[in-house]
Amino acid sequence: MNKPLTFEVKQRSxxxxxxxxxxxxxxxxxxxxxxxxxxxxxxxKTLTPEEVRSTGAQIILSxxxxxxxxxxxxxxxxxxxxxxxxxxxxxxxxxxxxFQVFSLAPLRKITEEGATFKSYLxxxxxxLTPEKVMEIENALGADIIMAFDECTPYPCEHDYARSSxxxxxxxxxxxxxxxxxxxxxSLFGIVQxxxxxxxxxxxxxxxxALDLPGYGIGGLSVGEPKPVMYEILEExxxxxxxxxxxxxxxxxxxxxxxxxxxxxxxxxxxxLPTRIARHGQAFTSLGKVVIRNAEYGQDPGPLxxxxxxxxxxxxxxxxxxHLFKAEEILGLRLVSLHNLRYLGRLMAELRQxxxxxxxxxxxxxxxxxxGSEDRGRRV
Amino acid sequence: MNKPLTFEVKQRSxxxxxxxxxxxxxxxxxxxxxxxxxxxxxxxKTLTPEEVRSTGAQIILSxxxxxxxxxxxxxxxxxxxxxxxxxxxxxxxxxxxxFQVFSLAPLRKITEEGATFKSYLxxxxxxLTPEKVMEIENALGADIIMAFDECTPYPCEHDYARSSxxxxxxxxxxxxxxxxxxxxxSLFGIVQxxxxxxxxxxxxxxxxALDLPGYGIGGLSVGEPKPVMYEILEExxxxxxxxxxxxxxxxxxxxxxxxxxxxxxxxxxxxLPTRIARHGQAFTSLGKVVIRNAEYGQDPGPLxxxxxxxxxxxxxxxxxxHLFKAEEILGLRLVSLHNLRYLGRLMAELRQxxxxxxxxxxxxxxxxxxGSEDRGRRV
Numbered sequence: 001m002n003k004p005l006t007f008e009v010k011q012r013s014x015x016x017x018x019x020x021x022x023x024x025x026x027x028x029x030x031x032x033x034x035x036x037x038x039x040x041x042x043x044x045k046t047l048t049p050e051e052v053r054s055t056g057a058q059i060i061l062s063x064x065x066x067x068x069x070x071x072x073x074x075x076x077x078x079x080x081x082x083x084x085x086x087x088x089x090x091x092x093x094x095x096x097x098x099f100q101v102f103s104l105a106p107l108r109k110i111t112e113e114g115a116t117f118k119s120y121l122x123x124x125x126x127x128l129t130p131e132k133v134m135e136i137e138n139a140l141g142a143d144i145i146m147a148f149d150e151c152t153p154y155p156c157e158h159d160y161a162r163s164s165x166x167x168x169x170x171x172x173x174x175x176x177x178x179x180x181x182x183x184x185x186s187l188f189g190i191v192q193x194x195x196x197x198x199x200x201x202x203x204x205x206x207x208x209a210l211d212l213p214g215y216g217i218g219g220l221s222v223g224e225p226k227p228v229m230y231e232i233l234e235e236x237x238x239x240x241x242x243x244x245x246x247x248x249x250x251x252x253x254x255x256x257x258x259x260x261x262x263x264x265x266x267x268x269x270x271x272l273p274t275r276i277a278r279h280g281q282a283f284t285s286l287g288k289v290v291i292r293n294a295e296y297g298q299d300p301g302p303l304x305x306x307x308x309x310x311x312x313x314x315x316x317x318x319x320x321x322h323l324f325k326a327e328e329i330l331g332l333r334l335v336s337l338h339n340l341r342y343l344g345r346l347m348a349e350l351r352q353x354x355x356x357x358x359x360x361x362x363x364x365x366x367x368x369x370x371g372s373e374d375r376g377r378r379v
Numbered sequence: 380m381n382k383p384l385t386f387e388v389k390q391r392s393x394x395x396x397x398x399x400x401x402x403x404x405x406x407x408x409x410x411x412x413x414x415x416x417x418x419x420x421x422x423x424k425t426l427t428p429e430e431v432r433s434t435g436a437q438i439i440l441s442x443x444x445x446x447x448x449x450x451x452x453x454x455x456x457x458x459x460x461x462x463x464x465x466x467x468x469x470x471x472x473x474x475x476x477x478f479q480v481f482s483l484a485p486l487r488k489i490t491e492e493g494a495t496f497k498s499y500l501x502x503x504x505x506x507l508t509p510e511k512v513m514e515i516e517n518a519l520g521a522d523i524i525m526a527f528d529e530c531t532p533y534p535c536e537h538d539y540a541r542s543s544x545x546x547x548x549x550x551x552x553x554x555x556x557x558x559x560x561x562x563x564x565s566l567f568g569i570v571q572x573x574x575x576x577x578x579x580x581x582x583x584x585x586x587x588a589l590d591l592p593g594y595g596i597g598g599l600s601v602g603e604p605k606p607v608m609y610e611i612l613e614e615x616x617x618x619x620x621x622x623x624x625x626x627x628x629x630x631x632x633x634x635x636x637x638x639x640x641x642x643x644x645x646x647x648x649x650x651l652p653t654r655i656a657r658h659g660q661a662f663t664s665l666g667k668v669v670i671r672n673a674e675y676g677q678d679p680g681p682l683x684x685x686x687x688x689x690x691x692x693x694x695x696x697x698x699x700x701h702l703f704k705a706e707e708i709l710g711l712r713l714v715s716l717h718n719l720r721y722l723g724r725l726m727a728e729l730r731q732x733x734x735x736x737x738x739x740x741x742x743x744x745x746x747x748x749x750g751s752e753d754r755g756r757r758v
């Protein structure tokens with residue numbers, strides 16, 4: 001049986017844990033470290049797939065929890081799977097719904113069997129189990145599917161974090177057993193353990209013992225200070241196998257992408273770039289720009305003078321501000337596109353820096369613009 | 380002085396009042412009969428200019444009233460004018476604000492001098508006079524600018540319609556005198572007269588006496604039955620000069636575009652195609668489709684099997700319905716694009732039919748799909 005995913009580490013940094021890699025899936029390749037735009041409801045909000053691709057994105061993430069509730073995984077399966085349904089023919093990763101169940105769903109109840117919760121749409125009661133999540137993710141048909149896990153909140157008692165982590169291990173084993181399309185879809189495990197180094201180390205050993213094609217690092221970016229996240233990465237990543245992709249879940253701020261990559265992370269995802277875009281906040285080479293600010297009212301220059309995206313090539317800050325003031329949808333589109341392009345360029349430049357062995361200098365030049373209050377201890 | 384607009388009638392129908400024409404402006408040509416998408420706030424809602432152009436649109440309309448209030452005409456002038464501000468390098472027409480003042484603005488007061496009203500944005504008081512409207516439209520810099528008029532409601536007493544019409548004539552004369560960029564922008568007059576044939580005939584004579592480069596027909600599509608609108612067109616159009624474009628303001632339903640063109644109208648505009656798109660309603664070759672309807676839930680086919688637009692080439696009705704149910708902006712974009720492409724194709728096919736002398740058969744084939752309850756008397 002051919003593997004539906006291969007991962008090649010092309011180059012390792014001599015100075016940091018950073019590495020350059022390439023993931024090959026049945027729907028295309030991904031150069032790592034990579035940022036994955038999020039298409040929660042089978043659409044990266046406001047954008048077409050062609051626009052998402054134009055930002056440099058090679059893989060997108062979509063959400064099992066949302067698609068299960070609406071339009072339903074069987075409907076998506078009946079429409080030929082998620083790629084065809086949403087008109088994205090590149091690689092897709094689906095999360096497992098674990099994070100959403102534990103962060104979004106009211107009245108949830110967790111047992112060894114699974115998690116019961118009420119739908120945010122109609123209040124109906126649903127139970128997700130490892131087996132059910134595999135059924136859903138198999139129906140959606142993404143290239144990479146995440147195991148069902150419990151994402152612990154921050155802060156979290158050590159005792160609870162341990163018992164939750166142990167259950168997540170058992171759930172991962174059940175996912176592995178229930179996954180019926182391993183010739184087409186690659187199941188990634190998720191390392192939990194909250195902010196406790198001992199639990200992280202133990203869980204990394206337990207989950208990697210399952211010999212899965214890749215590993216997520218979950219339960220971070222849930223409210224803990226960034227230095228804590230970076231420290232946990234330093235404890236966890238070295239215990240993950242060198243020859244498998246490592247995916248830091250839910251992280252997408254520019255500084256954390258750099259810090260994560262320098263600690264050996266290969267993949268990231270976050271709604272941040274598109275969410276803040278819809279509030280008129282842009283990542284730029286000059287730092288963050290809040291386009292509604294009066295100072296941009298008559299600014300004829302582009303959102304980011306260093307950017308090559310459609311927005312920056314064709315529109316002024318004055319016009320973008322007008323669109324936001326006038327509540328015009330085109331504004332949401334243009335800044336969403338720009339923010340994804342910013343991250344697409346950031347990751348491309350970061351990969352170039354890793355290739356050149358200059359990733360530490362790259363980080364310094366980034367902080368020279370963006371500031372560095374909470375960068376954590378130096379890698 | 381070169382004329383900033385020329386109009387060539389390329390062919391006249393032998394069977395109806397329809398004609399094929401071409402308008403040439405400093406920003407490009409327009410094949411007529413033409414539909415103009417509306418970009419109220421300097422953006423055709425949800426779409427980029429490139430997307431608007433891809434629908435076959437050669438000219439767009441923008442609204443003086445809205446742009447005067449936000450972001451302000453002086454700001455637009457300072458940004459290089461409306462074309463550059465909104466990144467549309469083709470022809471633009473700006474309306475005069477007359478319709479908006481009389482339909483949208485609360486607490487308006489009309490005098491011989493002009494119209495005083497409160498801003499819908501902040502309640503501030505503003506007065507638009509013919510001279511002020513010319514100042515605004517000169518600052519915006521559209522290729523075609525409409526004279527400031529009073530748009531009477533439906534129904535309207537004959538006495539009021541007459542006195543309003545006479546004032547509109549005096550305002551048009553004042554606009555003509557105040558228009559300072561006639562080497563770059565072409566001022567169109569507007570024929571009013573409510574639904575009274577005698578007033579329409581009289582006003583057509585009065586306004587055309589100003590020898591303007593084109594004429595709008597205003598005060599229609601304001602609530603009167605379509606047969607009444609068609610009858611008024613039949614009274615009015617023959618009195619307009621053959622060698623000037625005729626623009627039926629605010630009309631954009633497919634049937635009325637055909638009926639208007641067959642009565643000799645060259646230009647149309649309306650928010651209808653983009654507004655109903657944002658409510659999930661699509662014009663199609665099979666009639667109107669309401670994409671939220673349950674019947675489309677698992678429909679793998681395109682929105683309109685006869686359409687060549689990006690939406691119809693790449694997405695299923697099932698996916699479009701999902702986007703609307705999930706309140707995703709991409710759905711608004713995709714149906715807006717389709718509806719404009721539907722009208723773009725409708726106008727192109729109508730022009731072909733006029734060229735071939737088959738426009739009556741074209742109308743019949745349209746009504747065979749769409750029904751014809753209120754088509755008015757036969758032309």
